[in-house]
Amino acid sequence: MTQPSTPVRDADPATAPPTNLTSDPRGSHPSETTAISMRSLNGWYGSNQVLHALDLEIAAKQVCSFIGPSGCGKSTLLRWINRMNDTIPSARASGTLSLHGIDLLDRTLDVVDLRRRVGMVFQKPNPFPKSIFDNVAFGPRLHRTYSPTDLEELIEQSLRASALWNEVKDRLDSSALGLSGGQQQRLCIARAIAIGPEVLLMDEPCSALDPRSTASIEELIRELRATYTIIIVTHNMQQASRVSDTTAFFYEGRLIESGATDVLFTNPKNRQTEDYVTGRFG
Amino acid sequence: MAAGVISTSRRMLSNRVFLWSCLAATMIAILLLSVLMVSIAIEGWSSISWRFLDSFASRKPAQAGIKAPLLGSLWVCAICGLAAIPMGIGTAIYLEEFAKRSRLKRFIQLNISNLSGVPSIVYGILALAAFVRFFGLACADEPWTLGDPESLFFIQFPFGPSVLAGGLTLALVILPIMIIASQEAFRAVPPSLRQGALALGSTPWQVVRLVTLPAAMPTIMTGAILAMSRAIGEAAPLLVIGGFLLVFQTPTNLMSDFTVLPLQIFNWAGRPQADFHKLAAAAIIVQLVVLISFNSVAIIIRQKLQRPLQS
Amino acid sequence: MTALAARSAAEIANRGTPHSALIRRWSEGSIKFALLSMTLLSVVTTIAIVGVLAGEAWGFFSMADQPDISLWSFVTGLEWSPLLGARPAFGVLPLVAGTLLVTAIAGCFALPIGLLTAVYLSEYASSRTRTILKGVLEILAGVPTVVYGFFALTFITPYLLQPLSSGFGTYNAMSAGIAVGIMILPIVCSLSEDALRAVPQSLRDGAYALGSTKFDVSAKVVVPAGLSGVIAAFLLALTRAIGETMIVALAAGGLAQLTANPAEQVQTMTAYMVQIFLGDAPAAGVEYKSSYAVAFTLFLITFVLTWSGAIILKRYREEYD
Ligand SMILES: Nc1ncnc2c1ncn2[C@@H]1O[C@H](COP(=O)(O)OP(=O)(O)O)[C@@H](O)[C@H]1O
Ligand SMILES: [Mg+2]
Numbered sequence: 001m002t003q004p005s006t007p008v009r010d011a012d013p014a015t016a017p018p019t020n021l022t023s024d025p026r027g028s029h030p031s032e033t034t035a036i037s038m039r040s041l042n043g044w045y046g047s048n049q050v051l052h053a054l055d056l057e058i059a060a061k062q063v064c065s066f067i068g069p070s071g072c073g074k075s076t077l078l079r080w081i082n083r084m085n086d087t088i089p090s091a092r093a094s095g096t097l098s099l100h101g102i103d104l105l106d107r108t109l110d111v112v113d114l115r116r117r118v119g120m121v122f123q124k125p126n127p128f129p130k131s132i133f134d135n136v137a138f139g140p141r142l143h144r145t146y147s148p149t150d151l152e153e154l155i156e157q158s159l160r161a162s163a164l165w166n167e168v169k170d171r172l173d174s175s176a177l178g179l180s181g182g183q184q185q186r187l188c189i190a191r192a193i194a195i196g197p198e199v200l201l202m203d204e205p206c207s208a209l210d211p212r213s214t215a216s217i218e219e220l221i222r223e224l225r226a227t228y229t230i231i232i233v234t235h236n237m238q239q240a241s242r243v244s245d246t247t248a249f250f251y252e253g254r255l256i257e258s259g260a261t262d263v264l265f266t267n268p269k270n271r272q273t274e275d276y277v278t279g280r281f282g
Numbered sequence: 283m284a285a286g287v288i289s290t291s292r293r294m295l296s297n298r299v300f301l302w303s304c305l306a307a308t309m310i311a312i313l314l315l316s317v318l319m320v321s322i323a324i325e326g327w328s329s330i331s332w333r334f335l336d337s338f339a340s341r342k343p344a345q346a347g348i349k350a351p352l353l354g355s356l357w358v359c360a361i362c363g364l365a366a367i368p369m370g371i372g373t374a375i376y377l378e379e380f381a382k383r384s385r386l387k388r389f390i391q392l393n394i395s396n397l398s399g400v401p402s403i404v405y406g407i408l409a410l411a412a413f414v415r416f417f418g419l420a421c422a423d424e425p426w427t428l429g430d431p432e433s434l435f436f437i438q439f440p441f442g443p444s445v446l447a448g449g450l451t452l453a454l455v456i457l458p459i460m461i462i463a464s465q466e467a468f469r470a471v472p473p474s475l476r477q478g479a480l481a482l483g484s485t486p487w488q489v490v491r492l493v494t495l496p497a498a499m500p501t502i503m504t505g506a507i508l509a510m511s512r513a514i515g516e517a518a519p520l521l522v523i524g525g526f527l528l529v530f531q532t533p534t535n536l537m538s539d540f541t542v543l544p545l546q547i548f549n550w551a552g553r554p555q556a557d558f559h560k561l562a563a564a565a566i567i568v569q570l571v572v573l574i575s576f577n578s579v580a581i582i583i584r585q586k587l588q589r590p591l592q593s
Numbered sequence: 594m595t596a597l598a599a600r601s602a603a604e605i606a607n608r609g610t611p612h613s614a615l616i617r618r619w620s621e622g623s624i625k626f627a628l629l630s631m632t633l634l635s636v637v638t639t640i641a642i643v644g645v646l647a648g649e650a651w652g653f654f655s656m657a658d659q660p661d662i663s664l665w666s667f668v669t670g671l672e673w674s675p676l677l678g679a680r681p682a683f684g685v686l687p688l689v690a691g692t693l694l695v696t697a698i699a700g701c702f703a704l705p706i707g708l709l710t711a712v713y714l715s716e717y718a719s720s721r722t723r724t725i726l727k728g729v730l731e732i733l734a735g736v737p738t739v740v741y742g743f744f745a746l747t748f749i750t751p752y753l754l755q756p757l758s759s760g761f762g763t764y765n766a767m768s769a770g771i772a773v774g775i776m777i778l779p780i781v782c783s784l785s786e787d788a789l790r791a792v793p794q795s796l797r798d799g800a801y802a803l804g805s806t807k808f809d810v811s812a813k814v815v816v817p818a819g820l821s822g823v824i825a826a827f828l829l830a831l832t833r834a835i836g837e838t839m840i841v842a843l844a845a846g847g848l849a850q851l852t853a854n855p856a857e858q859v860q861t862m863t864a865y866m867v868q869i870f871l872g873d874a875p876a877a878g879v880e881y882k883s884s885y886a887v888a889f890t891l892f893l894i895t896f897v898l899t900w901s902g903a904i905i906l907k908r909y910r911e912e913y914d
Binding site: 110112113116140143144145146147148150153154157158160161162163165193194195196220223224226227228 | 595596598599600601602603605606607608609610611612614617
């Protein structure tokens with residue numbers, strides 16, 4: 001499913017060097033800090049090409065925002081990074097996409113192991129109809145990458161890391177469906193953290209939430225970036241500028257511009273980017 | 283303007299007439315059920331007694347009872363459930379959670395919906411060939427036996443017209459119903475739960491075992507109980523495989539002879555004497571009580587366990 | 594503090610050794626294989642049904658001591674008298690006609706009532722009434738068919754039909770047909786109701802906005818829009834009626850005759866099979882084997898009906914997907 005039958009590349013930008021998204025001021029070698037890199041990445045659903053020759057490097061332990069109008073392929077790109085696209089029979093990709101040097105488009109890649117290393121948070125909170133504890137313990141119990149005596153501590157630390165511990169510590173055994181929307185989304189973050197991933201993918205994590213919950217999740221993302229490489233898809237320009245170190249702007253399946261967030265928002269090189277970030281088209 | 287007014291009142295009239303015919307049709311359904319229940323209750327009530335439940339069949343109506351068919355029904359239904367429910371759920375899991383969209387899947391799906399339309403008596407013919415006679419591969423007069431005929435674990439090949447054959451026959455009849463009900467239960471589980479579990483690195487089977495199966499279980503159990511209540515009322519396929527015996531013992535193992543309540547009802551109802559009709563009505567009352575308790579369990583499960591899957 | 598917790602969570606989460614990928618793949622593969630085998634059982638069942646029926650029917654048509662029997666005489670013969678007289682006749686048409694007569698009576702009774710009830714349930718009834726009525730229908734659906742047979746024999750014939758006309762005998766097509774109609778009523782109702790409720794609310798709203806009455810909306814918008822689903826429901830119900838056994842075995846009689854008179858007794862295909870399997874016909878005898886040819890005919894008829902029902906249903910599902 002995941003390997004292209006014929007690798008198709010777009011002709012023009014394929015030879016251009018990839019944009020370096022590392023905004024580290026000391027300018028260390030990109031190879032040391034790059035977590036995810038893609039070169040002439042194309043993606044299809046059936047015969048419909050939705051990703052066109054993407055070249056991008058995403059730095060480790062930083063927050064990167066994907067912005068762009070609906071349908072421009074942001075979610076599709078995320079779903080290639082943890083291979084959730086395997087569940088869609090018509091999805092194909094070509095080019096290269098790698099995580100710390102591992103080829104993510106390899107047909108024989110162990111996706112279970114990949115998804116343990118790349119956590120994902122969805123647009124709509126999707127806690128399981130189980131207790132709060134069981135939700136967070138779900139991943140660790142699958143993988144047994146913790147030592148069993150540590151489970152309770154792991155749950156506590158994960159819930160602390162998602163800033164939910166104080167609100168739920170007295171009712172870990174009650175159903176997760178009783179939490180508010182914002183709490184549910186933080187629970188989903190805790191659930192992803194508990195499997196010990198390197199990368200966290202967040203697909204519009206705040207779009208179903210009220211402003212207060214949104215603020216607490218933004219706060220959380222800033223705290224988590226010391227530990228994880230985070231990619232967040234957002235439609236909210238303020239949010240992108242508040243939480244992210246680097247930003248990539250997509251339009252109709254192409255990467256239009258990328259770079260340090262403050263530069264991209266204040267001094268975009270590209271006309272389309274400028275129109276988009278200033279809200280002239282949506 | 284005037285023309286418009288007239289046509290409006292005529293439309294209102296047809297509106298009325300239509301509502302009344304809908305109501306009348308609905309009333310007929312309720313009326314039928316009441317007449318059915320009342321007529322059977324009147325006919326059979328006097329014959330219901332502990333002695334009736336605890337005696338075997340008899341030539342004399344006053345001494346006849348339903349001990350053998352009642353226990354036979356229980357045995358056959360238990361075997362049927364043990365065979366059909368796991369098979370039905372397993373098939374539904376494969377089709378809904380594992381199979382890719384392919385021609386094979388469409389073919390299997392069409393095949394299952396066709397099987398659900400096959401008359402139950404035809405399943406009886408299949409079961410007669412397959413379970414009772416093993417397609418003639420083994421000699422029915424001198425079956426191969428395994429174990430002591432008195433013990434609970436006695437088995438013989440071919441099965442002959444035994445409770446095991448009866449249970450498996452009914453399992454064939456309800457398997458398509460069971461599969462379709464379970465498939466619908468799986469389809470009703472929100473895809474976001476599956477996505478969440480997959481994104482945490484679950485294998486497809488782990489997704490099923492930990493997320494979709496528990497979420498679908500209440501609906502599956504409701505479907506299973508409805509399927510079982512179909513099985514407990516089936517007579518035709520069992521009649522074909524030869525379960526229609528005057529049985530004077532309750533089953534002791536899988537190879538025992540058996541009869542079931544619907545067959546006993548058929549037997550009594552088909553006789554000309556009014557006394558036997560009374561017995562048939564009494565047996566129907568017992569059968570309906572069993573059925574209604576089945577259905578109540580289904581309703582309770584539906585209400586108690588159908589918690590929301592997503593807030 | 595959050596950052597600290599995140600670091601320690603990450604550390605704890607990676608402290609152990611993960612399960613072996615090899616074992617995981619192997620067990621995943623064997624589970625998938627087991628589930629696939631269960632699924633294929635349904636295909637095997639179909640093949641076995643066709644195999645057994647076709648094989649035994651072939652045995653019937655090629656019996657050496659019965660040179661009169663041929664597929665042609667079976668399909669076109671107007672007389673079915675396997676047990677009577679010196680020269681048994683095996684023309685299946687009287688059995689088919691008996692089946693169709695009972696089914697037609699059942700259809701005339703159940704289809705209009707069922708559809709009107711479905712309209713009431715989906716368009717008029719309050720949700721409380723709906724719940725109660727659906728409960729009634731569910732009970733009707735759960736009543737064993739042998740009970741309806743008993744009802745036909747001991748209530749419909751003596752208390753409803755015989756007072757109307759003295760032409761009705763103890764066994765007649767009419768009472769069996771009505772009982773079969775009662776049996777399929779819940780199927781017609783609940784499946785048609787599903788089809789009607791699947792019609793999008795926007796269609797109804799559009800019609801109301803144009804000043805339609807509830808009758809206009811139901812009869813001219815909702816039912817036509819859900820028509821393929823309703824037809825599929827009818828077909829499935831009729832299939833059940835054709836295959837129904839216990840009611841006709843009890844109430845329709847045992848005389849295979851070509852008649853359209855509902856007051857007369859008829860024998861259906863299923864009732865003939867019951868007669869043979871209940872009786873002591875020798876397994877090698879021609880009567881016994883003839884029942885397989887009848888069963889095969891029954892199977893083919895119901896197969897065609899279910900198949901068309903499934904195709905129509907599939908089309909209507911696609912309409913709103
Ligand atoms: N499962 C799918 N099958 C076919 N096409 C899809 C599927 N998911 C998304 N698409 C198409 O791919 C394009 C990109 O979608 P998506 O990645 O979801 O955009 P975004 O997240 O940026 O809004 C859209 O045109 C969408 O219609
Ligand atoms: Mg998206």
